[in-house]
Amino acid sequence: MRVDCLASPRRDLPALNERNRFFWQSGEAGVLRFSQCNACGYFIHPSAPICAQCRSRDITPAEVSGRATVLTFTINRHAWQAGLEAPFVVAIVEMEEQEGLRLTTNIVNCSVEDVFIGQSVKVLFDHREDVWLPLFEPDLPSGDAK
Amino acid sequence: MKVLERDACITGAGISAIGRNVNKPAIDLALDSIMSAIAHAGLTVDDVDGLCTNPAVSETPGMTPVPLRDIKNGLGLRLNWFASLQEGPSTLSSIMTAAMAVATGQARHVVVHRTAIQYSMMKQSREAPLQDGAPARRWNNWQGWSYPFNALSPIHSHAMITKVRMHRHGLTREQMASWVLNARKNAQLTPSAIYRESLSLEDYLSSRIISDPLCMYDCDAPIDGSVSFIVSGVAAAKETRNRPLRIEAMSGALYGKDSWDQYEDITSMPARDVGKWLWQRTDLKPSDMDLANIYDGFSIQPIIWLEALGFCAPGEGGEYIAQPGQITLDGVCPMNTGGGQLSGGRLHGFGLLRESCLQLWGEADGRQVKGDPELALTSVGGGALAGALILSRQ
Numbered sequence A: 001m002r003v004d005c006l007a008s009p010r011r012d013l014p015a016l017n018e019r020n021r022f023f024w025q026s027g028e029a030g031v032l033r034f035s036q037c038n039a040c041g042y043f044i045h046p047s048a049p050i051c052a053q054c055r056s057r058d059i060t061p062a063e064v065s066g067r068a069t070v071l072t073f074t075i076n077r078h079a080w081q082a083g084l085e086a087p088f089v090v091a092i093v094e095m096e097e098q099e100g101l102r103l104t105t106n107i108v109n110c111s112v113e114d115v116f117i118g119q120s121v122k123v124l125f126d127h128r129e130d131v132w133l134p135l136f137e138p139d140l141p142s143g144d145a146k
Numbered sequence B: 001m002k003v004l005e006r007d008a009c010i011t012g013a014g015i016s017a018i019g020r021n022v023n024k025p026a027i028d029l030a031l032d033s034i035m036s037a038i039a040h041a042g043l044t045v046d047d048v049d050g051l052c053t054n055p056a057v058s059e060t061p062g063m064t065p066v067p068l069r070d071i072k073n074g075l076g077l078r079l080n081w082f083a084s085l086q087e088g089p090s091t092l093s094s095i096m097t098a099a100m101a102v103a104t105g106q107a108r109h110v111v112v113h114r115t116a117i118q119y120s121m122m123k124q125s126r127e128a129p130l131q132d133g134a135p136a137r138r139w140n141n142w143q144g145w146s147y148p149f150n151a152l153s154p155i156h157s158h159a160m161i162t163k164v165r166m167h168r169h170g171l172t173r174e175q176m177a178s179w180v181l182n183a184r185k186n187a188q189l190t191p192s193a194i195y196r197e198s199l200s201l202e203d204y205l206s207s208r209i210i211s212d213p214l215c216m217y218d219c220d221a222p223i224d225g226s227v228s229f230i231v232s233g234v235a236a237a238k239e240t241r242n243r244p245l246r247i248e249a250m251s252g253a254l255y256g257k258d259s260w261d262q263y264e265d266i267t268s269m270p271a272r273d274v275g276k277w278l279w280q281r282t283d284l285k286p287s288d289m290d291l292a293n294i295y296d297g298f299s300i301q302p303i304i305w306l307e308a309l310g311f312c313a314p315g316e317g318g319e320y321i322a323q324p325g326q327i328t329l330d331g332v333c334p335m336n337t338g339g340g341q342l343s344g345g346r347l348h349g350f351g352l353l354r355e356s357c358l359q360l361w362g363e364a365d366g367r368q369v370k371g372d373p374e375l376a377l378t379s380v381g382g383g384a385l386a387g388a389l390i391l392s393r394q
């Protein structure tokens, strides 16, 4: 049976602070941004005031392509709380800009059975209150997705 | 290298009533296990001059319900040293810190407790669902990075580790079942274990998937209960009644990011670092261990641990546990002899450490490992948390 993995109707949200606000609100402009070290180019996630590679303190948010690869995933079959519908896919995706730059997210706009390790995906945003959650969908070459 | 943890011993262990029908306030559970550990060591409350626990606080309901202060003041302790730890290499960090305290002479006999009432708290929260139309709940820390995506349980992280291991290493559910079924067999010989009915491979394979590829039997179960230990200096240990279990080596190394999804190798997690540092502190080898109690909050964790600890090569954990006569009670290296957490109940690693101690003291009754075991390895933690130690009766 094929089940569409829609963006789940029920979501808790991150508490925003001065360090993570840019990340969670980047999607308002339709782009994904991570903290980047201006000295060596290393992306730092979650954001920090120092670069773990070169220890520079010169860090600013930088836009990325939004393209990523599914490193691993799971098809969740259990409705953990009221308002949450199963199945849905939880995945860890790795951004194309840097090995190890990852997000825990959901893969949406495809059947849960169609998600696979190594799949090319691209970002889209689910707007809730003052937060734009980065979700990912299959990155099909034609653009003719579903 | 001078390995100072060898100046520290476990000299007593105690446990409260544990399970799902305990119906006792957390402080009483803590006091029950502490008093039973003190008595087991042949000491009195007045001999105790150190106190330690981990974690100090938690956002998870019932995870750490007893402030250290309530124990200090309740028992009227006169402490030369105490600590309630927060960020540390698993709950074993409290045992390791106590070992450092006695090895440096800051204390003689340290009580270390781990008390949780996760079952009662979970039951309460199920009975009080959230209201419709209320604003979304907000989360800080690691929860803020996973809960918005409805990765609401540690099962999601562990399912994803399992998935990538199946993809890269050919790990199978049948191999994982061999760990789960072994734990259940041992639990049937353990009166305090919470799951003691027989379990077959067919039961396992046909069970409902919660987050694929993990099913209900791959997950441990929350319970209420408390376990305590007495950690004593080698000299002070002479005052106690049991054969001291010296810490041969202990490790809480972390060489990568403290994170569930940013740690560089998601198939190994920091268990890998713990294994490396552990074996640099002793001439012993994994094959010298007479038994092991390996963290099994999820069935994938022992596979990660056994590779990290060098019991087998990376990627071969599944084959290792499935080998007949390897981890069984009469096997080459018996593992999770008290049912582990999967069948014994979630005591956050302290049940596993207690089982290692009971085996070395010859107090494991119907599940006693044959041949008078002298060396036991205990590892605790999953995800970004990991710690391990070797106990020796030699």
Ligand SMILES: [Zn+2]
Pocket: A037, A038, A039, A040, A041, A042, A051, A052, A053, A054, A055, A056
């Ligand atoms: Zn840098």
